[in-house]
Structures are given as structure tokens and as C-alpha cells.
Amino acid sequence: MCLEAAPKSGCKKSSCGCGGHGRHTPVVNQPDPRIILALKFDGEEAHKCACGGRTCPRHYLALTGFLLGGFLVLHLAINALGLWPDAFQAAVNRNHALGALLPVLEVGLIFLPLTIHVAFGLRTLRREKLKFGVEKHHHGSDLRQWLQRVTALIMLAFILFHVVTMHRWFGGRFDPGHAFSSASNAIWRFWHGLPAGHPGNLLFAQFYLLGIVAAIYHLTNGIATGAEVLGFVSTPAAGQRLWRVCLIAAPMLLLAGLAAWHAFAVR
């Protein structure tokens, strides 16, 4: 018997060490009061992650992740307009016509949620490292969760590089007046001195490919698991349905991402 509140993934990964086999002599420990407080008796199993039954940090990860997901879908869709540079310029003009509201939206809807998400994400990764099969709050497989964390690290490196090299606040090279050519130069000719197609430049263009693929996995898998964490799906069948929707959305987003990459990086 395992006395601790079992994680949704089953008892075998709980820290009681019973390995799920129940072969050891049961040790009747005094249960931690926080675990008792975190127990739920309405059929939903409780989790254990030292959040003490208060709002779990993973709720913040999922909430901010959903917000960032909205941004990412829009970002990839607008970038796919790069196939038609005039349409891309028109979309950028519309964004920048927001004037003083634009930085407010950028901070409120992108940079602030991203900072909170990354802070909670790094805290989780510092505690649990990239170990396979750690406790989780959803029914997704261990491999899916591990890939969620690997893609998180790839995205962290990519977003830092991408924002610093593109965004005006960091002296980046994106010029809204020449939206297509400036973005394309930043991606395709990272080293000004080297010709396009030189291995030094190709490396950075390929980093974009990696960033796009990682982001689409992280987003689509994260929506499916995050919906469980937030209680948006209440039964395993509903969770499976959402997972299938995400499996269909992933190649569609990949198509938009690859279209953008082709438009900006292959010239």
C-alpha cells in the first residue's frame, strides 16, 4: 500500500519507493498534513509536489502557456505571409498602427507571461532536471513530458537569440518600415560579411528550423496536457479527444512555420 497521495501517473513514481509493487513491509509514517490538505475526495486523485494544496505552480505554467500559445499561432500565421512580402508588410503596418498600445500589448501579452512561464519552467527543471518519468499531473506519456522539457530548453535558447537579434528594444535588426527584407536578412544573412548560403549563415537559418519545430511540439503537446492540469478536460476520453485535435493542429502549424521559414530563409 502506498500511503502518499498518488500522482495521476500512478503510484510507481511516488517517492515512497514502493515502485508500485507493494512488496515491502508497509511503513505507517505520520502523513504530512500538507498532503492530507491536498487530498481530493471527489474522485479526482490528488497530486504531490510540495504546493501544499495551494494553487500549484504548474497551473501558472499552463495558464501562461495558453496565453503564449495564442501569440505563437498568430506569430506563425503572420510570418507565413512572408510568402507574399506586400501582405506581410501590410500586417506589420497594422500592428505598428497601434502606436503606444503596441508596447503595452507586447509587455502584457508576451513578455510578462513569457517571463513568468520561464521562471516557473526553470524552477521545475532545476528541481527535476531532465529526468525521465518524473511525477506529472496529466495522462500524457513519460516520453511526451520529457520532450516537453527538452523543447523548453531549445526554445529558451532560440527565443533569447531570436528576440535579441530581431526586436527594436534590444537593438535588433527588424525594421518595421522594411519588414520583409530586414527580417529576412536577420535570418538568412546573420553574418553580414559572409555570402548567403555560407555554412556560417546556414547554421543560423537552421537554428530557426529547430526553433520552429520545438515550439510547435511544445505548444501542441502543452495545450493537451495543460488542459488537464487546468481541469478543462474532466475525463480521460475528453483528454484523448483533445490530444487528437492537437495531433491534427501540429502539422497545420508546422506547415505555417515551414512556409515562413521558406519565405524568409530560402532566397
Ligand code: HEM
Ligand atoms: C511561446 C513560447 C511557449 C509556449 C507557447 C509554451 C507553452 C506551454 C504550455 C501550453 C505548457 C503546458 C503546461 C502543462 O502541461 O501543464 C508548457 C509547459 C512547460 N513549459 Fe512552456 N511554453 C513556451 C515557452 C517556454 C520556455 C521558453 C520554457 C523554458 C524554460 C518553457 C518551459 C516549460 C516547462 C518546464 C513546462 C512544464 C513541463 C512539465 O510540467 O513537464 N516554456 N509550456
Ligand code: HEM
Ligand atoms: C521563420 C520564423 C519566424 C520569423 C520570420 C519571426 C519573425 C519575428 C520578427 C520580425 C519579430 C520582431 C517583431 C517586432 O519587433 O515587432 C519577432 C519577434 C518575436 N518572435 Fe519571432 N519569428 C519566427 C519564429 C518564431 C518562433 C518559432 C518563436 C517562438 C519560439 C518566436 C517568438 C518571438 C517572440 C517571443 C518575439 C518578441 C515578441 C514580439 O514583439 O513580437 N518567433 N519574430
